[in-house]
Amino acid sequence: MAEAETVAVTPDVEVVLEECASAGGVLRDVLAAVDDEFVNAPSALPGWSRGHVLAHIANVGDAAARQVEYAARAELVEFYDGGREGRNAAIEAGAVLPASEHQERLARVFDRLEQTWPPPGSALWDQRVSYREGTVFGVALAWWRETRIHLVDLDAGIGADTWSETFCRHLFEFLAPRLPSGTTVELRPNGHEPWRAPDAPSTPPYVSVHGDIHDIAMWLAGRVPACMPVAFVDGQRRVLPALDPWPSAR
Structure with missing residues (x-):
């Protein structure tokens, strides 16, 4: 068996922030052209409409921003209000929103996160959070995963070939x-x-x-x-x- 690469492959903060911004830009472009028919149509995830996926992305973004905001005060807060049950209820409630409300909500989420992420080199990246008992940087990695993977799940013409x-x-x-x-x-x-x-x-x-x-x-x-x-x-x-x-x- 050939020797395989076993070193850590986690990128640095600058790369993750650039990738998150890029994914957010792609999602903004997708959202600019959606209507209610698009939102109500099935996604690539069994049992979920595209509205479910959009609601989930927005919920994750708000939860990520909240982790960072609390971490800046050296406080911990659970990722989702109400834990797993709260997460699921929020997805179902958001899934039925019209396209215009998905557009407005996700725009607010993107703006909130852009204002919330600490600058590269900040000690806040290493501040503890409740999410996975990790750090603020781990929250940014989660947002990166959620946006890139769920962009594909939307089944809106964005494929995994867009992944770096x-x-x-x-x-x-x-x-x-x-x-x-x-x-x-x-x-x-x-x-x-x-x-x-x-x-x-x-x-x-x-x-x-x-x-x-x-x-x-x-x-x-x-x-x-x-x-x-x-x-x-x-x-x-x-x-x-x-x-x-x-x-x-x-």
């Missing part, structure tokens, strides 16, 4: 807990350096997953890629390993 290599490799790292324990899974995206989790077992069996980098990232994220990756063990094709649940936010 940096983002795909960040997903590899973040979603590594989904890979089966006790088995070393090496991700081998075409034309890119292979990757496996730093704590992956060093003993057989080895499973290598081959495919386009965007397709591998989509598969790890639980979405349907344009072309399903393929798995091999000792050069023999095998069924893709079953994935564990999305990493819990604790």
Whole structure:
């Protein structure tokens, strides 16, 4: 088995802020042309309309901003009001809003976040938050994931091919807990350096997953890629390993 890249792939603050701004700009462009028919139509997520996806993005954005605002006062607050039940209720309530209200709400969310993120180099990036028992920087990474992944879920002509290599490799790292324990899974995206989790077992069996980098990232994220990756063990094709649940936010 070839030696795979095992070093951390988390980008720096400047890159994440640029990527978040880029994703926000794409979403603003999508929203500029939506109407109620678009909002009420099904998304790529089973059981969710596009309105559900838009409501969820807005809720995550407000929750992210709140984490940072409380962190600036050295205070902790839960990510969603009411926890998981509150999250679900807010999505259902927001899903039925007309297109104009989704546009207005998301515009407010983008503006709020732009004003809330600390500047690069600020000590606030390392301030503790309740989200995943992490830091403000972890909140920015979450917003980056949510916007990029759910832009694809909207099924509005924005595909995973818009994801940068940096983002795909960040997903590899973040979603590594989904890979089966006790088995070393090496991700081998075409034309890119292979990757496996730093704590992956060093003993057989080895499973290598081959495919386009965007397709591998989509598969790890639980979405349907344009072309399903393929798995091999000792050069023999095998069924893709079953994935564990999305990493819990604790």
